[in-house]
Amino acid sequence: MATDTKGMEKEVYAVENDDKAEVESQTEVLRAAGIGISEDDPTEPVLTLRMWVLGVGFCIVASGLNTLYTLRNPSITISATVVLLLAYPLGKLWEKVIPAWNVPLGAWSFNLNPGPFNQKEHVLIYMMSNLSIYVRLGADVLTEQQKFYGYSAGWGFQMLITFGTFLIGFCLAGFFRALVVEPRELVWPGVLSCTALTTTLHQVGQGDVRGLNATWKISRYGFFSLAFCISFCWYWFPDFIFPALSYFTFPCWINPKSTVVNQLFGMTSGMGLLPITFDWSQISYVGSPLLIPSWAIINVFAGLVFWIWIVAVACYYSNVWYTGHLPFQSSSVYDNTGAVYKASKVVSAASGYKLDLAKYKAYSPVYTPVTYALNMFGLSFATLSSLLVWTFLEKRDVMTAAARRIPKLVRQSFSSEQEEPEKIGAHARVPTWWYLSTAIVALFVTIFAVEYWRVELHWYGVLLACAVAMVFYGPLALVYATSNLKINIDILCRIIAGFVFENRILANIWFFDIGYITTIKGLYFAQDMKLGDYCHVPPRKVFFVQVVGMIAGTLSSVCVLNWGLGHIEGVCTTTGVNGFTCPYSRTHFNTSLIWGAIGPRNFFNNGIGYNRLLYFFIIGAILPIPVYYLQRRYPNSLWRRVHVPLFLGGLNYLPPATGTNYGSWAVVGLTFGVLIRKRLYQWWYKYNFVLSSALDSSVSIAGVVIFFAIFYSGASAHFSWWGTEVYKDTCDYKGCAYLPIPEGGKFGVGV
Numbered sequence: 001m002a003t004d005t006k007g008m009e010k011e012v013y014a015v016e017n018d019d020k021a022e023v024e025s026q027t028e029v030l031r032a033a034g035i036g037i038s039e040d041d042p043t044e045p046v047l048t049l050r051m052w053v054l055g056v057g058f059c060i061v062a063s064g065l066n067t068l069y070t071l072r073n074p075s076i077t078i079s080a081t082v083v084l085l086l087a088y089p090l091g092k093l094w095e096k097v098i099p100a101w102n103v104p105l106g107a108w109s110f111n112l113n114p115g116p117f118n119q120k121e122h123v124l125i126y127m128m129s130n131l132s133i134y135v136r137l138g139a140d141v142l143t144e145q146q147k148f149y150g151y152s153a154g155w156g157f158q159m160l161i162t163f164g165t166f167l168i169g170f171c172l173a174g175f176f177r178a179l180v181v182e183p184r185e186l187v188w189p190g191v192l193s194c195t196a197l198t199t200t201l202h203q204v205g206q207g208d209v210r211g212l213n214a215t216w217k218i219s220r221y222g223f224f225s226l227a228f229c230i231s232f233c234w235y236w237f238p239d240f241i242f243p244a245l246s247y248f249t250f251p252c253w254i255n256p257k258s259t260v261v262n263q264l265f266g267m268t269s270g271m272g273l274l275p276i277t278f279d280w281s282q283i284s285y286v287g288s289p290l291l292i293p294s295w296a297i298i299n300v301f302a303g304l305v306f307w308i309w310i311v312a313v314a315c316y317y318s319n320v321w322y323t324g325h326l327p328f329q330s331s332s333v334y335d336n337t338g339a340v341y342k343a344s345k346v347v348s349a350a351s352g353y354k355l356d357l358a359k360y361k362a363y364s365p366v367y368t369p370v371t372y373a374l375n376m377f378g379l380s381f382a383t384l385s386s387l388l389v390w391t392f393l394e395k396r397d398v399m400t401a402a403a404r405r406i407p408k409l410v411r412q413s414f415s416s417e418q419e420e421p422e423k424i425g426a427h428a429r430v431p432t433w434w435y436l437s438t439a440i441v442a443l444f445v446t447i448f449a450v451e452y453w454r455v456e457l458h459w460y461g462v463l464l465a466c467a468v469a470m471v472f473y474g475p476l477a478l479v480y481a482t483s484n485l486k487i488n489i490d491i492l493c494r495i496i497a498g499f500v501f502e503n504r505i506l507a508n509i510w511f512f513d514i515g516y517i518t519t520i521k522g523l524y525f526a527q528d529m530k531l532g533d534y535c536h537v538p539p540r541k542v543f544f545v546q547v548v549g550m551i552a553g554t555l556s557s558v559c560v561l562n563w564g565l566g567h568i569e570g571v572c573t574t575t576g577v578n579g580f581t582c583p584y585s586r587t588h589f590n591t592s593l594i595w596g597a598i599g600p601r602n603f604f605n606n607g608i609g610y611n612r613l614l615y616f617f618i619i620g621a622i623l624p625i626p627v628y629y630l631q632r633r634y635p636n637s638l639w640r641r642v643h644v645p646l647f648l649g650g651l652n653y654l655p656p657a658t659g660t661n662y663g664s665w666a667v668v669g670l671t672f673g674v675l676i677r678k679r680l681y682q683w684w685y686k687y688n689f690v691l692s693s694a695l696d697s698s699v700s701i702a703g704v705v706i707f708f709a710i711f712y713s714g715a716s717a718h719f720s721w722w723g724t725e726v727y728k729d730t731c732d733y734k735g736c737a738y739l740p741i742p743e744g745g746k747f748g749v750g751v
Contacts, residue, residue, distance in 0.1 A: 045114040051121040055128035058083045062132035063553040064560035070136040073583040082697040083129035088201045091117035123535045127528045128549035134521040135557040138162045140584040141513045147572040148589040153453045158558045160449040166550040167442030169521025172473045174435035180477040181529045189484040191531040196689035227694035235702040238279035246279035247727040256730040266732025267660035269327040275663025285661040286653045289669030290692035295641040296483035300650030301666035316370040323370035327735035331655040333590040335364035336748040347597045355503045355597045365606040378613040380491035382620030383649030390624045391475040430539045456507035465515035487649040490516045494595035508596025583656040607749040
């Protein structure tokens with residue numbers, strides 16, 4: 001027993017540290033992580049009618065719900081683990097009920113019930129529904145254009161631009177698959193929750209993992225069911241019955257009018273120094289902490305402590321950039337009276353969505369809260385330069401080797417030359433010309449959409465945005481494949497568009513969408529390709545399933561988005577019912593206002609001092625160099641765990657996320673990833689990933705039930721008590737500033 005445990009510990013250690021010598025195959029990587037993927041059975045049916053019906057159905061439902069919830073704060077993601085959970089009983093029901101009839105279809109035929117519902121079908125259903133997470137990213141930009149700038153381009157534009165950006169991200173993953181999907185040492189931790197749940201469901205009654213008799217006797221399936229039910233019932237309290245449990249800032253309740261207390265401990269506009277919340281949707285706001293390697297959590301938490309709790313606090317209380325007159329934390333930008341900036345005063349449809357310079361000078365420069373300026377601008381600049389330098393230092397050999405393989409892969413796609421079996425396993429690789437053809441379609445669809453509907457981003461803007469995505473996709477994917485954390489390059493896209501399409505706000509929006517959001521979509525596509533590789537799903541079948549999912553997800557998302565914007569009371573305003581305030585679109589709006597309407601030249605030359613943030617490019621470029629050499633000089637020290645891009649760019653959800661979101665995320669992640677794993681290793685080995693699936697899926701399903709049964713139906717209209725109001729009657733919730741507005745009613749430059 002002791003020998004087995006040490007062996008498992010050694011294997012998991014190898015997984016987290018990318019040590020190729022410790023594992024022999026990708027299957028062993030998953031087994032080392034406690035997942036237990038079964039051996040490949042090439043006779044199992046894959047593209048069955050059952051898979052298509054369930055996959056398309058779940059894709060439509062999940063895409064619609066995720067699009068709806070992207071308008072809400074806190075946002076709830078209908079994660080694909082929910083689909084994994086719900087698809088299993090439906091697949092088994094199909095297996096038991098539907099007759100096994102062969103249906104002729106010309107030269108082909110298919111069987112209504114080809115046999116037992118298998119893991120490959122289950123995983124493909126997951127992949128198709130997983131597209132629902134990507135589609136919400138584009139919905140944020142469509143919402144920004146329609147609700148915050150008042151330009152509705154219509155359904156045709158929404159369909160084409162959504163589908164076009166889907167295809168661009170899909171092609172990025174295809175072109176870079178030799179670099180980020182095929183290498184065995186890239187584990188992609190985000191897939192472990194999925195593999196844990198599917199294995200748990202498909203091995204019910206077959207016993208548990210070897211060598212785990214010393215831990216709880218309950219099976220993984222039983223543990224998942226128990227955790228799911230408890231979490232589902234509990235979520236009714238922080239989401240509806242007692243929302244103060246979600247915003248558990250009790251120091252602010254005790255002294256609701258103290259500005260300093262509320263800024264220190266608040267989680268709405270404060271820094272969240274006491275990160276306590278009883279709401280899993282708040283803890284997992286940046287992703288489930290149970291899936292993140294502990295070294296990655298430590299790097300991000302160190303960034304929170306240093307940049308937000310030390311540097312930002314020092315800047316704020318020193319009134320740097322006049323931030324003392326604004327809330328410490330907010331997704332909004334402000335004018336020189338401390339009010340939310342009114343974009344309609346300087347840009348409107350009548351002016352062609354271009355900045356009226358005279359009105360801008362008469363009104364006010366844009367002032368940003370300190371966390372907004374420091375993280376969205378300064379740290380984003382540093383992250384960009386550090387990412388390139390880090391990639392060169394750490395991954396130049398890998399990048400070079402992958403680049404050298406590209407000509408051979410293209411040649412093989414157009415000839416009968418055989419692939420290398422050890423590179424692709426037992427299944428044929430997707431020919432490169434498939435992705436090249438898809439890329440041509442993607443460019444045509446996207447260019448047609450921006451030119452025909454006149455959103456100011458011309459054909460050359462689309463090509464330039466795609467070039468930016470190509471340059472940064474590889475480094476971003478390498479970080480995500482090892483840490484399960486995404487790094488933003490959105491500010492780079494905003495600045496490039498701000499110079500190339502100066503004072504053209506719609507061009508800025510869509511350059512950001514094509515240059516950045518497509519890379520995020522590409523990361524998810526590559527992650528699903530890796531999942532298919534782990535579960536022995538033929539790559540060509542994964543290709544077809546992802547294409548069909550993109551079509552279904554686009555249709556569903558656009559339909560639900562238009563319904564939500566037209567039927568939810570107060571949507572995208574601060575008074576939106578049940579938190580439908582469009583937080584992500586509001587943040588995008590503020591950023592596009594700065595870089596698109598006002599432009600980089602006006603923003604950095606307004607006299608406030610934001611031009612000093614440009615020095616962060618230098619900081620980011622220099623910092624990885626000494627860390628790299630210290631890691632080589634002291635290979636067994638803590639320097640080996642330092643990851644500069646994550647330290648600088650790991651706070652990419654802030655704002656609208658807060659210090660409480662990141663703090664509670666880190667506490668929970670380190671508790672499970674360090675404390676429980678060290679002291680209760682067998683328990684962690686057996687239940688950790690299953691617990692993550694149970695919490696994510698239960699909160700997602702409960703959130704949907706509560707919204708439609710309680711809030712949308714109007715049943716919550718008269719429900720109010722101390723637990724629903726106490727956190728609202730505080731300076732934290734109201735966004736109080738540290739310094740009052742001067743007697744003249746204005747602050748800042750020229751006052």
